[in-house]
Amino acid sequence: MRAQAWLNGVMAVALLSLSSAALAGATPSKLPEDEQGFVKAVGKLNRSQLVALLGEPAHAEDVKLKDSGRVVASIWHYHNINKDAAGAYYPTTELDLIDDQVSVVVFLNNDGSDASTGQSYEVQPNPADL
Numbered sequence: 001m002r003a004q005a006w007l008n009g010v011m012a013v014a015l016l017s018l019s020s021a022a023l024a025g026a027t028p029s030k031l032p033e034d035e036q037g038f039v040k041a042v043g044k045l046n047r048s049q050l051v052a053l054l055g056e057p058a059h060a061e062d063v064k065l066k067d068s069g070r071v072v073a074s075i076w077h078y079h080n081i082n083k084d085a086a087g088a089y090y091p092t093t094e095l096d097l098i099d100d101q102v103s104v105v106v107f108l109n110n111d112g113s114d115a116s117t118g119q120s121y122e123v124q125p126n127p128a129d130l
Contacts, residue, residue: 093106
């Protein structure tokens with residue numbers, strides 16, 4: 001009887017933890033490696049959530065307003081985090097951020113120096129997820 005009560009208590013705590021995380025809009029602990037899954041997932045994340053999941057980018061360029069110095073856009077490069085349909089890693093994944101959200105994802109077969117040769121996706125975040 002005591003074991004059953006203990007198990008019920010543990011289950012209740014686990015369910016409360018899961019439901020509160022869902023209500024708080026918790027981010028995934030790991031992003032998908034495939035193109036479509038990755039694009040869909042990053043469209044729901046802000047700048048700080050991306051850094052928490054991926055770490056700081058290997059390369060970053062910021063576009064700032066002249067009058068205030070506020071960053072309004074950024075280009076971030078990460079290396080070897082996404083796979084193509086054949087399962088090979090793209091050397092570079094570029095995330096183009098406007099304000100605090102990803103607007104474009106580009107999968108590149110180079111070090112990031114030539115963005116014209118990659119597979120590009122515009123991110124259309126669901127307003128309900130923001």
